[in-house]
Amino acid sequence: PAPRGADAVIEVEVTDAGTDVVTISASRAAGTFVRPAGSDVRSGDEVLPAGTVVGPAQVGLLAALGARxxxxxxRPRVLVCSTGSELTDDPVPADGQIRDSNSFMLAAAVEDAGGTAVRRLWVADDVPTFLRTLDAELVGADAGIDLVLTSGGVSAGAYEVVKDALAPRGVEFAKVAMQPGMPQGLGRYGEVPVVCLPGNPVSALVSFEVFVRPALRASFGHPRPYRPTQVATLTEPLTSPAGKRQLRRGTLDREHGTVALCGPAGSGFLGWMARADCLVDVPADATALAAGDPVSVWDLTS
Incomplete structure (x- = not known):
């Protein structure tokens, strides 16, 4: 507190830094460098409304106010599970194997959305094994799983383990009119919600952005569940399949309000996905757009 009778603070830079005796070389008006009580937060103020995301500044304010x-x-706990007998965590995959990327990618997406990911590396294409793994993860003493998120095994192949295991148990599988990410599954396993994403990496991540991220953030009251969108101008032409909403990878020039496509439209081009900072939203009724056309863009950086 300021000493009784004082109405300004002289900064040490305009003194000779003396202690018992000090020489002051400048004057200051009343109120200079004085912070009146209540100038930041007053008694009775609402400082953190419901729905506020608690970050570093909010934690500091709570501590300053003595709110213990x-x-x-x-944070919702999400079990992330990749499926496929071809998956491995071996640094050098054998013939017919690929490294599991989806479980790492989707776990990171869950954490980025504000959830807590519980990652299972992978589960082989065997229904009993898949169900045993699921049961073991859900009934653990400290499980507390709020959502099961799978990737792979949902399409029309011979070994669609997720579909084969969960469809008889009430999970609905359908084809959605979007690209990438047509095959999807949604339902419950027991009391736990389940979302089943396709296995191609870009399809899985785009599907997460469309269906999972907004719902996950809304579930814990986040004030901004959706990615921010804006209208940008295409720098090049594109084509899109009739009757499907296409979400293309792009790079956004925020200064000039333009967007360039980032790689081809295929759902396996994870390298291009890693370079993109937005999704270009092409409506289902548009089969071609020209350079200079306006498009809606999802900003993946916010």
Missing amino acids: EVVVRR
């Missing part, structure tokens, strides 16, 4: 406990919604 605050009511929050906990």
Whole structure:
């Protein structure tokens, strides 16, 4: 607190830094460098409305106010499970094997959305094994799983383990009119919600952006569940399949309001996905757009 009778603070830079005796070389008006009580937060103010995301500044404010406990919604716990007998975590895959990328990618997407990921590396294409793995993860003493998120095994092949295991148990599988990410599954396994994404990496991540991220953030009251969107101008032409909403990878020039496509439209081009900072949203009724046409763009950086 300021000493009684003082109405300004002289900064040490305009003194000779003396202690018992000090020489001051400049004057200051009343109120200079004085912070009146209540100038930041006043008694009775609402400082953190419901729905506020608690980050570093909010934690600092709570500590400054002496709030030792605050009511929050906990992060949803999401079990992330890749499927496929071809998957491996071996640094050098054998013939017929590929490294599992989806479980790492989707776990990171869950964490980025504000959830807590519980990652299973992979599960082989065997229905009993898949169900045993699922049961073991869901009934653990500290499981507390709020959502099961799988990738792979949902299409029309001979070994669609997720579809074969969960369709008889009430999970609905359907084809959605979008590209990438046509095959999808949604339902419950017991009491736990289940979302089943396709196995191609770009399809899985784009499907997460469309269906999972907004729902996950809304579930714990996030004030901004959706990615911000804006209209940008295409720098090049594109084509899109009739009757399908296409979400293309892009790079956004925010200064000039333009967007360039980032790689081809295929669902296996994860390298291009890693370079993109937005998704270009092409409506289902548009089969071709020209350079200079306006498009809606999802900003993946916010």
